[in-house]
Amino acid sequence: MSYRQARWIEPLIFEKSRPGVIGYMPPSPDLKEREIVGDPYDFLPSGMRRRRPPALPELSEGEVVRHYIRLSQQSFGVDSGAYPLGSCTMKYNPKVCDEIVCSPKIRDLHPLQDESLTQGILEVLYHLSNLLAEVTGMSRFSLQPAAGAHAEFTGALIIRAYHKVNGEGGKRDEMLIPDSAHGTNPASAAMAGFKTVTIPTEDSGCIDVDAVESAVNEHTAGLMLTNPNTLGIFEREILEVSETIHSAGGLLYYDGANMNAILGKTRPLEMGFDIVHLNLHKTFATPHGGGGPGAGPVGVVKRLEEYLPVPLVAYDGSRYYLDYDRPLSVGKIRGFYGNIAVLLRAYAYIISMGVEGLEAASELAVLNANYVARKLHRNGSYIIPFYPDSLVKHECVVSAGKIYRETGVRAWDISKRLLDYGIHSPTTYFPQIVDEALMIEPTETESLESLDRLVEAMIKVAGEAYSNPDLVKGAPYSTSVRRVDEAKASHPQTMCLSWRMKRTADQTSRRP
Numbered sequence: 001m002s003y004r005q006a007r008w009i010e011p012l013i014f015e016k017s018r019p020g021v022i023g024y025m026p027p028s029p030d031l032k033e034r035e036i037v038g039d040p041y042d043f044l045p046s047g048m049r050r051r052r053p054p055a056l057p058e059l060s061e062g063e064v065v066r067h068y069i070r071l072s073q074q075s076f077g078v079d080s081g082a083y084p085l086g087s088c089t090m091k092y093n094p095k096v097c098d099e100i101v102c103s104p105k106i107r108d109l110h111p112l113q114d115e116s117l118t119q120g121i122l123e124v125l126y127h128l129s130n131l132l133a134e135v136t137g138m139s140r141f142s143l144q145p146a147a148g149a150h151a152e153f154t155g156a157l158i159i160r161a162y163h164k165v166n167g168e169g170g171k172r173d174e175m176l177i178p179d180s181a182h183g184t185n186p187a188s189a190a191m192a193g194f195k196t197v198t199i200p201t202e203d204s205g206c207i208d209v210d211a212v213e214s215a216v217n218e219h220t221a222g223l224m225l226t227n228p229n230t231l232g233i234f235e236r237e238i239l240e241v242s243e244t245i246h247s248a249g250g251l252l253y254y255d256g257a258n259m260n261a262i263l264g265k266t267r268p269l270e271m272g273f274d275i276v277h278l279n280l281h282k283t284f285a286t287p288h289g290g291g292g293p294g295a296g297p298v299g300v301v302k303r304l305e306e307y308l309p310v311p312l313v314a315y316d317g318s319r320y321y322l323d324y325d326r327p328l329s330v331g332k333i334r335g336f337y338g339n340i341a342v343l344l345r346a347y348a349y350i351i352s353m354g355v356e357g358l359e360a361a362s363e364l365a366v367l368n369a370n371y372v373a374r375k376l377h378r379n380g381s382y383i384i385p386f387y388p389d390s391l392v393k394h395e396c397v398v399s400a401g402k403i404y405r406e407t408g409v410r411a412w413d414i415s416k417r418l419l420d421y422g423i424h425s426p427t428t429y430f431p432q433i434v435d436e437a438l439m440i441e442p443t444e445t446e447s448l449e450s451l452d453r454l455v456e457a458m459i460k461v462a463g464e465a466y467s468n469p470d471l472v473k474g475a476p477y478s479t480s481v482r483r484v485d486e487a488k489a490s491h492p493q494t495m496c497l498s499w500r501m502k503r504t505a506d507q508t509s510r511r512p
Ligand SMILES: Cc1ncc(COP(=O)(O)O)c(C=O)c1O
Pocket: 086, 087, 088, 147, 148, 149, 150, 181, 182, 184, 185, 226, 230, 255, 257, 258, 279, 294, 296
């Protein structure tokens, strides 16, 4: 074992609060000219004043810093170790991108400032849209969606709007989605009002082209696909698939979660896609453990531009502005400009990497995934479906099915045991078409030594499953929180998402 997480007995910050303790005194407002006597905040209109102060915890600055440092020591992040969470692209995020976002020029901007005062940020956003268009081949981008799933929903709305304008709105109500797709794809399509039609995966690990051909008809609105797919395999027959969908009058949506595999190598446009989203928080330098914040810009080909959400960042030759004058737009899907900090990190990342840098990142990401796949395949403890017939791109999905059948140790036990070796769990039980799936995405930012440690730990845990299955089933041992009850943790009645919910739950459990 090579890893031990800190274990603090750390109360909630509200529990540490003591009335009257002060951490920071904001400067008094400069009120001399106003000649206000009495309460210095009297000048605030009464309707805008709180009746009582907000219930904030009261602590000194030092106590606050220690509290959060301790919490950070009790969690696992991409800055503390390898994080091969497949499909999530948890790569190391260069700190220079954070530095830019933290600059006061950015931090102190307010989205309600007049456009004449926000020309700088609008210019950056405009250029970012163009860079994303270049990376994907799309014609125009909206930077608004806050995540991949949000972008998929936006894309599905665009597909719906397109068919409606073409007089086929009511008729084209089926969205084709492969069985290897991320769960957000069918969920987003269904939210936008489509029926989903599941397309099976064939023996090569790719979408079954014959099944696509039989599924398309006059009700087909489109197809949602990620390429490479969630098995890490490139859909070699994508041109045939796109031809089939287009000739049936449908549109192709590219789920860009796996873009880290193909930067500078190929583009969704060349594969025949009409709409694309990019998870900036995966490929383009935003840390996203814990669920956010993210950004999922959506790009489209020329003929779909008019349906993009409003506002678009535009330039009239002398000034940048937010363009709301788009009558066919699907409307507004998020407040203000989008998640600016994430967008800016992506801009800084793309500029600092350059074309060659982005291409090299993808090459290395693919090389690293194949290195891991090859070593695990040779060892034989895990089965890698479709490998080596189909080489992988940026990630490989291994099956712990054989281990489970022979020892009773499941994929999630292995995932949790890896934490004891200082490695974050791979994505587990996804894609669902693989038995006891562990999806490993090493990314380009792991060194050769780190990849070797990952493979070694996986093989060691497989050995432990045979020699001491209970040890693996009881893992993790070295983390601040031992194994959690996952079913309970995701049950709405037991989840305490806020201090208020926790207080109510505590009071209820104390009642006789
Ligand atoms: C293949 C794929 N599609 C879509 C998504 C959804 O993206 P987000 O988590 O940003 O909503 C993910 C997220 O992991 C994914 O892996």
